[in-house]
Amino acid sequence: MTRLVDIRVDAAGLPPADADTEQERRVAIFDLLEANSFVPLDPAGAPLPGDGFRLVLSRSEGRLWFDIADAEGQPLVRQHLSMDALRQVAKDYRQICDSYHDAVHSLPPARIETIDTARREIHTEGARLVQHRLAGRVTLDLATARRLFTLICAIQAGT
Incomplete structure (x- = not known):
């Protein structure tokens, strides 16, 4: 199986992150490295050779x-x-993650479960969007797309 073996975030194009955001990024990277399926493709759509890849994520020009x-x-x-x-x-x-964290401290279990269900649905929507936007360039399974979406959100958190 082809996978990511190293991931770094180039913070040069990002505003300074607070300690919580840095921790979110570290956890997201750890989770992604623990289990992933990541196959970069050449311009013709064929898998690039190799059984492990290194990824550096950076932001510039709105990308x-x-x-x-x-x-x-x-x-x-x-x-x-x-x-x-x-x-x-x-x-x-x-926003739904913030609502969920607030709810854990103040709402009954049934309401927390409802918010958590919505949180998971939005998370899956984001993961499918990542898969769709990378289609033809990188192949990844839904579980990897979910973890990558989490990392993207952690990168966005500082912006």
């Missing part, structure tokens, strides 16, 4: 850039993902 290298660090391809497409679903996800 999230994916600099993909092989396991040894040799650059292979640079892809981008428009943040415009993800902005609303990431905002909705952040």
Whole structure:
């Protein structure tokens, strides 16, 4: 199985992050590295060779850039993902996460469950959007797309 073996976020294009945002990013990267299926594709749509890839995420020009290298660090391809497409679903996800965290401390279990269900649905919507936007350039399963969406939200949190 082809997978990510290293992920870094280039903070140069991001505003300074607070400690909570930095922790969110670290946790998202850890989770993504623990289990993922990530297959970068060449311009013809064929899988790039290798069994492990390194990923550097950076932001510029309203885009999230994916600099993909092989396991040894040799650059292979640079892809981008428009943040415009993800902005609303990431905002909705952040808001429902905030509501969920507030609810845990003050609402009855049934109401918490309702908010959590909505949170999971928005998270899946974001993951499917990531898959769709990367189609033809990177192949990833839904579980990986969910983890990548979480990382994208953590990157967005500082902006």
